[in-house]
Amino acid sequence: MEKLNNFFKLNERKTSVRTEVIAGLTTFVTMAYILPVNMNILSAAGLDSGAVFMATAISAVIGTMLMGLFAGLPFAQAPGMGLNAFFAYTVVLTMGYDPSFALAAVLVEGLIFILLSVTNIRSQLMESIPKQLRLSISAGIGLFIMFIGFQNAKIIIGDPATLVAVNPNLTEAAIALSIIGIIITIVLWVKQVKGALLIGIFATWILGMIAQLAGWYQINVDSGLFSLFPSGVLSLPPSISPTIGLCFSGIKTAFSSPGNIIQFLMVVLTFLYVDIFDTLGTFAGVATKAKLIDENGNFPGSKRAFTSDAIATTCGAILGTSTVTTFVESASGVEEGGRTGLTAVTTAILFLLAIPFFPIIKAIPGFATAPALIMVGIMMCEPMKEFQWDKADVIIPGVFSIIFMVVGYSISAGIMWGIMSYLLVKTIQGRAKDPGIILWVLGVLFVIKLFIFPIIETYL
Structure with missing residues (x-):
């Protein structure tokens, strides 16, 4: 135990092993959705679904473990939302390129990231953002997470007239269960119960299973309402061979003609642009929330954090997945008290353990994790008191x-x-x-x- 304290500087950051483990578990549960979601998005682009699942999980393990052991920060990494959609729906399905072309672009982007990180340019980029703007970034990320939570709960839905609207059918089982989960989570948080977000997630999921047994929650695959009970406990890991190294064959396509070269560079720059500033924003917001920012606006291990992100992206491309980035859901673990790399290491281990337990992981519904995202969003607005x-x-x-x-x-x-x-x-x-x-x-x-x-x- 003493070795853990010394290595992760637990006493220095006023935390404990128990707090860090709970924080890591909370982060994992709130972002575990990326496993099935990324698999579905990239398989739509023609990649093998089982291989994508493995690439997603392994790249998350590599990136998050690096963040914990090398950078010493409570941030978790995995293939990023938005970037995977650009990969599948724009580069492959709209522009008409093979998935290997897109993976090659991610690989080149990752290598550029490593160069920028080693030369400290990314740290300088973050430090150049004024403190007041960083405060608004923290609040903006919080409201963004909150919005995602309301969407996952289907409390906020799309509307042809106003683009978004409040769902008029709040008594539907999944929506009502999410609202109950929000209430449970708020009560636990106000009462300062440790692990409030995590307890809220599992309480909501358990209530959902009871509702399914009672016949209130009805399975409707077309509406995205799946059984809340796991289809099994363990399964053999699928093969990653269909995607590993596929990026290297895409390099040949990228440089086969002047037109392809131009398109390739534009795709690389788009990946680079989005990843840099998503990561900068996430670091600024979550580090501020974790009170890791010093009086000069810097946080410890920032250069190593950027390097970890860059290496994870490069490894992800080789394994066969879209850009790996630091997740805003890391804020959920920070809210539970995570302050050191032990939080990230815990999350990484859980991603590794999730590989054979995928039937259980995918059974946790979006409406059960939504309350945690909503509460995290509220908490991340706290720095605005200094605005x-x-x-x-x-x-x-x-x-x-x-x-x-x-x-x-x-x-x-x-x-x-x-x-x-x-x-x-x-x-x-x-x-x-x-x-x-x-x-x-x-x-x-x-x-x-x-x-x-x-x-x-x-x-x-």
């Missing part, structure tokens, strides 16, 4: 950052619009030199991304 609401160069970029994250359904979009509006306000105030060269370079790159790239794509 300087009376300053134009704070409130305008801050609100832009938050609204674009939630409405644009993208952390990177929130950072992009937040930084661009920050530069605009500073210029109007006659203080254009204040942001520094890095933020101005980012602003130019964002303009290129928003306005120049679409023009190039139109004429290709």
Whole structure:
């Protein structure tokens, strides 16, 4: 036990083994959905589903273990949502390229990431973001997580007239169970019960199984309502051979013609852009929530964290999955008290153990994890108490950052619009030199991304 304390600096960060393990378990349960979800998305692009599941799990183990042992931080990694959709639905199904082409792009992106991380450029990028903007990023990520939670619970649904709306059928079993779960989780959290989020998840799931036995919860596969009981306990791991190393054959396709080279570079830059700023935003927000940010806006192990993320992306590409990134759901473990790499190590071990126990993992429904996501979202708004609401160069970029994250359904979009509006306000105030060269370079790159790239794509 003493060795664990010394290695992970538990006493220094005022935590314990028990707290860290509970935090790691909570993080795992709130992000375990990526195993079946990533499998379904990438298999739609033609990749073998069993191999994708294995690639997803193993890359999560590698990335999260690196984050825990090498960086010493409570962050978990896995193939990122949004990036997997771009991989499958844009690069493969819309642009018409083979999955190996997309995997090759992820591989090159990962290698560039490693270079940027080793040269400390990514750390400098994060440090260049003003503190007040980082506070809004933290809140924006929280509201984004909360929005995802309400969507998973089907309390918020799509609407043709208003785009989103509150579901009028709140008495449906899955939705009502999620609302009950939210109430249970709030009660536990207000009463300061340790492991409140995790208890809330399992309590909601158990109530769901009881509802299924009673006939209230009805299975309807077309509506996404599956049996809440596991189909089994153990299963043999599927083979990863159909996807491992597939990225290398994609390199040949990428450089087979000038047109392919241009498209390949654009795909790589898109992966690079989204991953960098999703990761920057997640690090800034979750590290702020964990109170790991110092007075200069830095957090310990940031360079190693970036490097861990880059290595995980590269390994994921070789294994056969889309870009691996740090998950915003890491905030759920932080909320449970996770402060060290032991949280991440616990999560990594659970991803490894999940491989043969997949029948059980996939039985946990979205409506059971939704209450935890919603509560995490609320808690991540706490740093806004330090927000300087009376300053134009704070409130305008801050609100832009938050609204674009939630409405644009993208952390990177929130950072992009937040930084661009920050530069605009500073210029109007006659203080254009204040942001520094890095933020101005980012602003130019964002303009290129928003306005120049679409023009190039139109004429290709």
